[in-house]
Amino acid sequence: MSEWAWEYDPDDLLDGLPSEAIAELESLAREIATRDSMLFPEGAAHTGDVPGLQREHRGRLMVAYLPDVRGERIVIVRALWLG
Template sequence: MADWRWEYDPDSLLDGLAPEAVAEVGRLAQEIAVRDSMVFLDGASYTGSGPGLRTESQGLVMITYLTDVRGERIVVVQVSWFS
C-alpha cells in the first residue's frame, strides 16, 4: 500500500469551519485516501481513467473529492458541515 495523501483546493476551502469540522474533514479524507490506495494498487503507474468526482459523507460532514490516482492523492474540492 502506497502512502497516499489528501489535500484540498482551493487553499481557502476550510476557512471559517469550526475546529471539529476541520478535524472531521481530515479524518474522513485520510480514510478515503487509505481506501483508494488499496483500490488503485498501481498508483503512479496507473494507466486507466480516474473515477471522477465523488461525494462521501459520514456523521456531520460531506466532502466532494477527486481521486488523482497517478498523484496518489485525493483532492477535496467541496465541504459541507451539517451542524
C-alpha cells in the same frame, strides 16, 4: 500499495468551518486516501480509467473530492458542515 496523501483546493476551503468539522474532515480524508490506495495499488503506474468527482459523508460532514490516481492523492474540493 503506497501511502496516498490528501489535500484541499481551494486554499480557503476550510475558512469558517469549526474545529470539530476540520478534525472530522481530516479523519475522513485519511480514510478515503487509504481506501483509494487499495483500490488503485499501482498508483502512478495506473493506465486505466480514473474516477471523476466522488462524494462522501460522515455525520454532519459532506465532502466532494477528486481521486488523483497517478498523483497518489485525493483532492478535497468541497466541504459542507451541517452543524
